[in-house]
Amino acid sequence: MTHVIAQLGAWAVMRIQEMGRMLLFVLSAFAWLARPPFRFHQIMKQLHFIGYRSTFVVVLTAGFTGMVLALQGYYSLRKFGSEGLLGSAVALSMIRELGPVLAALMVTARAGSAMTAEIGIMRITEQIDALDTMAINPRQYLIAPKLVAGILGVPLLVAIFDVVGIYGGSLVGVDLLGVSQGAYWNSVESAVEWKDVYGGILKSVCFGLIVSWVCCYKGFYTRQSAEGLGSATTEAVVLSSVLILVGDYVLTSVLL
Amino acid sequence: MIKLVGVEKTLGGQPVLQGIDLSIPVGKLTTIIGGSGSGKSVLLKHMIGLMQPDRGEVWVGDIEISRLSGTPLNNVRKQFAMLFQGAALFDSLSVFENVAFPLREKLRMKGPEVGRRVEEKLEEVGLTGMGHKFPAELSGGMRKRAGLARALVMEPEIILFDEPTTGLDPLMAKSIHDLIVTMHRRFGFTAVMVSHEIPEIFGISDWVAMLRKGRIALMATSAEFQRTTDPDIQEFISVGGTVALPGSFVG
Numbered sequence: 001m002t003h004v005i006a007q008l009g010a011w012a013v014m015r016i017q018e019m020g021r022m023l024l025f026v027l028s029a030f031a032w033l034a035r036p037p038f039r040f041h042q043i044m045k046q047l048h049f050i051g052y053r054s055t056f057v058v059v060l061t062a063g064f065t066g067m068v069l070a071l072q073g074y075y076s077l078r079k080f081g082s083e084g085l086l087g088s089a090v091a092l093s094m095i096r097e098l099g100p101v102l103a104a105l106m107v108t109a110r111a112g113s114a115m116t117a118e119i120g121i122m123r124i125t126e127q128i129d130a131l132d133t134m135a136i137n138p139r140q141y142l143i144a145p146k147l148v149a150g151i152l153g154v155p156l157l158v159a160i161f162d163v164v165g166i167y168g169g170s171l172v173g174v175d176l177l178g179v180s181q182g183a184y185w186n187s188v189e190s191a192v193e194w195k196d197v198y199g200g201i202l203k204s205v206c207f208g209l210i211v212s213w214v215c216c217y218k219g220f221y222t223r224q225s226a227e228g229l230g231s232a233t234t235e236a237v238v239l240s241s242v243l244i245l246v247g248d249y250v251l252t253s254v255l256l
Numbered sequence: 257m258i259k260l261v262g263v264e265k266t267l268g269g270q271p272v273l274q275g276i277d278l279s280i281p282v283g284k285l286t287t288i289i290g291g292s293g294s295g296k297s298v299l300l301k302h303m304i305g306l307m308q309p310d311r312g313e314v315w316v317g318d319i320e321i322s323r324l325s326g327t328p329l330n331n332v333r334k335q336f337a338m339l340f341q342g343a344a345l346f347d348s349l350s351v352f353e354n355v356a357f358p359l360r361e362k363l364r365m366k367g368p369e370v371g372r373r374v375e376e377k378l379e380e381v382g383l384t385g386m387g388h389k390f391p392a393e394l395s396g397g398m399r400k401r402a403g404l405a406r407a408l409v410m411e412p413e414i415i416l417f418d419e420p421t422t423g424l425d426p427l428m429a430k431s432i433h434d435l436i437v438t439m440h441r442r443f444g445f446t447a448v449m450v451s452h453e454i455p456e457i458f459g460i461s462d463w464v465a466m467l468r469k470g471r472i473a474l475m476a477t478s479a480e481f482q483r484t485t486d487p488d489i490q491e492f493i494s495v496g497g498t499v500a501l502p503g504s505f506v507g
């Protein structure tokens with residue numbers, strides 16, 4: 001029994017130490033961000049990788065999400081004779097929840113795993129040590145631009161997601177299911193308020209930080225083996241996804 | 257210039273360095289040898305602050321670096337360059353960009369001067385015309401040469417070589433050794449090399465130090481080292497440096 005408690009205690013201590021190390025990791029990266037040289041070129045490069053190159057998968061996901069929302073929503077609303085509210089149902093679902101969460105999950109799967117793998121391989125092949133020996137801080141050169149790109153890129157992707165999703169809903173609701181176009185867009189306009197939009201933006205900024213933070217951390221501290229890299233990539237995606245969902249609940253409860 | 261005093265280091269619960277006292281002569285080529293797992297690379301990493309000792313001191317000039325971090329440590333590192341075992345070239349950059357990297361990042365150099373210095377270094381290491389290639393397109397020997405060019409481009413005072421010929425065929429290994437010696441004689445930097453290549457290292461090194469059971473068993477000039485009467489050391493150098501001596505770190 002004592003042995004079990006000791007093991008549990010050791011596990012808990014390890015987890016707390018890791019949380020502390022993660023926090024120090026992101027704080028030191030942000031601290032280095034404020035010091036010259038300011039890596040605008042690196043930030044733009046990462047913004048291109050995280051943001052621009054995720055656009056296709058985000059548009060695809062958004063389109064089909066909006067379409068299936070409209071499909072499901074139409075038949076539910078028709079029972080109450082409220083098909084005219086389809087636009088508001090799709091728009092509010094997208095802007096408040098599905099846009100930030102699903103866009104962040106798509107970015108995690110695509111760009112987050114790639115970030116972990118890239119940094120992990122750099123760790124294993126001593127490229128990060130090489131940066132250290134050249135007196136170039138790896139947190140400033142590698143990590144900080146990715147954090148900034150995540151914070152800037154994910155909200156932009158979420159905006160695209162919301163717009164494409166609402167249009168996807170319109171495609172199904174108006175063109176396929178016969179909801180009045182005027183009713184659809186009027187209900188969007190009347191239901192969506194500024195607090196819904198900034199709530200979605202706030203969530204997307206937080207999720208962008210979570211994705212880049214967790215994925216960079218896991219890659220930076222990869223164990224020196226192929227198995228270690230594989231584990232790091234898996235853990236990064238799983239942890240990011242879980243934290244996005246947990247964070248969504250926390251932020252929703254705060255915002256409501 | 258580099259001095260280790262009483263350095264101890266434990267990794268994975270196993271003591272690796274158990275009281276290292278070592279002074280690296282300035283302007284000379286010193287090679288560190290020892291059995292597999294004896295801690296040679298660990299020792300090398302302490303010299304540039306990539307690892308910190310559990311006990312002891314590491315001096316670079318008159319600065320003790322074992323507890324330094326951040327900007328003060330980076331200032332000390334400006335004297336150094338390092339050639340890693342796998343060359344550690346940045347995969348996403350071409351050979352030209354890899355060699356230019358320290359010039360652009362540390363000296364903020366721009367324009368044709370960068371190209372001139374990079375081409376000069378590539379020519380010195382025998383990689384003329386290879387600047388456009390990426391690391392994945394290079395052979396092992398070419399990657400080492402590119403890594404050496406990158407190490408030399410800033411004209412450092414100290415260069416550390418971590419097993420520069422590991423994984424190369426004997427002819428390629430000899431060419432890398434010859435290149436290191438040529439560069440050393442031309443530029444006069446302090447060189448510290450970790451190597452398994454016995455007896456070749458005796459022909460190129462000024463000083464040789466042997467690591468055994470976590471301590472420096474012997475440090476002497478190349479000629480004096482070969483004349484040692486220590487039976488373990490004689491056995492080690494006579495079988496070509498491939499035997500794991502007692503007290504080696506495995507992990």
